[in-house]
Amino acid sequence: MPANKVYVRTFGCQMNEYDSEKITDVLRDEQGWQITRQPEDADLIVFNTCSIRDKAQQKMRSDLGRLRALKDANPQLLIGVGGCVASQEGAALLDSAPFVDLVFGPQTLHRLPGMIAARRASGRAQVDVSFPEMEKFDHLPPPSKSGPCAYVSIIEGCSKYCSFCVVPYTRGEEASRRLDDVLTEIADLADQGVREVTLLGQNVNAYRGAMGTTLGPAGGASESGECADFALLLELVSEIPGIERIRYTTSHPREFTARLIEAHARLPKLALHVHLPVQSGSDRVLAAMKRGYTALEYKAIARRLRAVQPAISLASDFIVGFPGETEDDFQQTLQLVEELQFDASFSFVYSRRPGTPAADLADTTAPAVKLARLQRLQSSLDAIEARISREMIGQVHPVLVEGFSQRNPGELTGRCSNRRTVNFVADPALVGTFVDVRITQALKHTLRGEPVVDTLGRLAA
Ligand code: SAH
Ligand code: F3S
Numbered sequence: 001m002p003a004n005k006v007y008v009r010t011f012g013c014q015m016n017e018y019d020s021e022k023i024t025d026v027l028r029d030e031q032g033w034q035i036t037r038q039p040e041d042a043d044l045i046v047f048n049t050c051s052i053r054d055k056a057q058q059k060m061r062s063d064l065g066r067l068r069a070l071k072d073a074n075p076q077l078l079i080g081v082g083g084c085v086a087s088q089e090g091a092a093l094l095d096s097a098p099f100v101d102l103v104f105g106p107q108t109l110h111r112l113p114g115m116i117a118a119r120r121a122s123g124r125a126q127v128d129v130s131f132p133e134m135e136k137f138d139h140l141p142p143p144s145k146s147g148p149c150a151y152v153s154i155i156e157g158c159s160k161y162c163s164f165c166v167v168p169y170t171r172g173e174e175a176s177r178r179l180d181d182v183l184t185e186i187a188d189l190a191d192q193g194v195r196e197v198t199l200l201g202q203n204v205n206a207y208r209g210a211m212g213t214t215l216g217p218a219g220g221a222s223e224s225g226e227c228a229d230f231a232l233l234l235e236l237v238s239e240i241p242g243i244e245r246i247r248y249t250t251s252h253p254r255e256f257t258a259r260l261i262e263a264h265a266r267l268p269k270l271a272l273h274v275h276l277p278v279q280s281g282s283d284r285v286l287a288a289m290k291r292g293y294t295a296l297e298y299k300a301i302a303r304r305l306r307a308v309q310p311a312i313s314l315a316s317d318f319i320v321g322f323p324g325e326t327e328d329d330f331q332q333t334l335q336l337v338e339e340l341q342f343d344a345s346f347s348f349v350y351s352r353r354p355g356t357p358a359a360d361l362a363d364t365t366a367p368a369v370k371l372a373r374l375q376r377l378q379s380s381l382d383a384i385e386a387r388i389s390r391e392m393i394g395q396v397h398p399v400l401v402e403g404f405s406q407r408n409p410g411e412l413t414g415r416c417s418n419r420r421t422v423n424f425v426a427d428p429a430l431v432g433t434f435v436d437v438r439i440t441q442a443l444k445h446t447l448r449g450e451p452v453v454d455t456l457g458r459l460a461a
Contacts (some may be wrong), residue, residue: 007042012050029141051086053351084170105129173421192244220317265308277317281336321370323361389442
């Protein structure tokens with residue numbers, strides 16, 4: 001019998017990208033599924049959904065609706081909906097989309113093979129959006145990787161409950177993976193040629209991973225009860241042979257400890273790039289958002305980070321038009337941006353999410369005003385990003401070569417420590433290695449460069 005084919009479409013964040021990879025891993029490992037890029041060829045179509053903002057959710061809804069025609073043409077086709085919309089709606093999703101066969105959440109994706117079997121045997125839709133903490137990681141096959149960069153989830157969920165955000169409800173409370181599980185997975189990836197690892201979580205610096213088992217008095221294994229914090233995790237990851245660069249995303253200002261700042265001073269493998277969402281520059285708005293810090297506290301973190309790593313690029317997330325945000329509040333956000341000179345950041349218009357505390361706040365700012373604020377903020381952020389890119393021209397940066405440029409397969413592509421993409425012409429054998437590249441040109445979203453060669457014409461890298 002020919003292998004079943006699965007088509008996975010991912011909406012939303014890097015966490016979802018990661019989960020999508022795990023979905024295909026578990027289907028391949030347990031039931032021999034193959035991946036297809038053509039939904040028309042698929043026996044199973046999975047939408048891994050996002051509910052962070054209304055727009056993402058609406059887009060997913062309308063694309064999902066279009067699958068009905070495929071299903072009408074091929075009644076054997078299975079349709080699965082995973083991720084945050086599935087988690088939030090559960091079985092109710094079937095009321096609005098009765099052609100869906102499988103509804104699963106971020107914490108139950110490993111149960112998909114069983115759900116498919118049950119669906120086929122019973123002919124009934126299967127729903128499982130429970131939160132069996134960490135069970136997932138015990139059931140996923142070991143990661144397999146062909147490129148030099150990999151993501152590793154270290155902490156799932158979020159317990160911060162910012163007043164605007166759905167994540168704590170869709171992904172559950174913070175739960176850290178065991179320290180030795182994380183380290184083994186990364187060592188495994190390094191053996192497969194991975195050189196750069198991105199530690200993933202909604203709040204990676206909330207990490208508290210249980211540390212190994214110790215031999216109890218009777219010789220039996222028992223938990224030592226100790227936990228590793230994020231700074232210790234970074235230190236141990238940087239000792240893994242083969243891992244040359246470490247990134248993490250996202251971190252939260254509330255747990256950006258002195259130990260973490262000190263790790264940036266001490267660990268040369270830590271990328272010179274930190275994504276630290278601030279959301280707003282106004283203390284009034286930050287309090288209403290329940291972010292748990294003031295603008296001054298945020299600035300202190302930035303100052304201390306830059307004191308230990310002056311070249312560090314600090315990226316952020318912003319929400320404009322939060323209920324009650326005044327022009328004055330917004331000015332304080334613009335001021336913070338100018339003061340801290342944020343690099344490549346994300347900004348969004350506030351999106352009301354039913355079920356979150358902020359959804360009950362009076363929101364009287366006109367949509368046009370919010371949009372205008374977004375544009376002002378984005379042009380300010382873009383100008384800074386462009387300036388930082390321009391200043392890189394002439395400098396030499398170590399670039400981890402990830403593969404061939406999408407636009408021009410004759411060129412190699414990779415990223416600098418500050419995450420900018422650099423395209424350049426060089427020997428394809430360099431894919432998977434670090435190359436010193438002199439930056440020659442700054443374009444809107446990418447840089448161009450040339451590999452540095454020594455006087456004998458050899459690559460200096
Ligand atoms: N863990 C991250 C946030 C993850 S969500 C943190 O530390 O803040 C990614 C980004 O989406 C957030 O930083 C925020 O800027 C944006 N976001 C979340 N909920 C939103 C909403 N209801 N409306 C608009 N933007 C939102
Ligand atoms: Fe959301 Fe705030 Fe957590 S933005 S993911 S509740 S830190």
